[in-house]
Amino acid sequence: MTAATFKGIYPAFQQIPDATIDAQIASYEALTSDSWSSDQRDTVLALQVADALARSPEGRNARMVAKDGSTPYRTELRRLAKIHAVGQSRIL
Numbered sequence: 429m430t431a432a433t434f435k436g437i438y439p440a441f442q443q444i445p446d447a448t449i450d451a452q453i454a455s456y457e458a459l460t461s462d463s464w465s466s467d468q469r470d471t472v473l474a475l476q477v478a479d480a481l482a483r484s485p486e487g488r489n490a491r492m493v494a495k496d497g498s499t500p501y502r503t504e505l506r507r508l509a510k511i512h513a514v515g516q517s518r519i520l
Contacts, residue, residue, distance in 0.1 A: 429453050429457075429470055429473055429474065430450070430453070431446035431447075431449035431450050431453070432446070434449050434453065434474055434477060434478075435449070437474050438474065438478050441478065441481055441487060443486075444481060444486045444487060445486075448481075448486055449477065449481070452477045452480050452481060453473065453477055456473055456476040456477055456480070457473060459476070460472055460473050460476065463512070464512065468508070468512070471508070472505065472508060472509075475501045475502075475504055475505040475508070476501075476505060478499075478501040479499050479501035479502045479505065482499045482501060483499065
């Protein structure tokens with residue numbers, strides 16, 4: 429994933445420099461499990477980056493942080509993680 433790809437998915441982050449987004453992508457690529465299919469992994473990676481950026485000063489225009497600290501990106505990420513976990517347990 430590149431900054432351009434990310435901005436295509438989440439245009440609310442257009443104002444953030446590509447270098448900042450690329451750094452977040454690199455950071456979260458190392459943390460994202462290979463147990464996801466490649467399409468799912470890209471989605472999870474984009475959601476993680478969007479969540480981090482929404483909480484950052486650079487992302488204040490795209491900030492959609494609720495009073496409890498959650499973002500729509502984190503909410504969707506948790507939903508996908510639950511589905512993924514259930515799917516993994518069915519395989520075992």
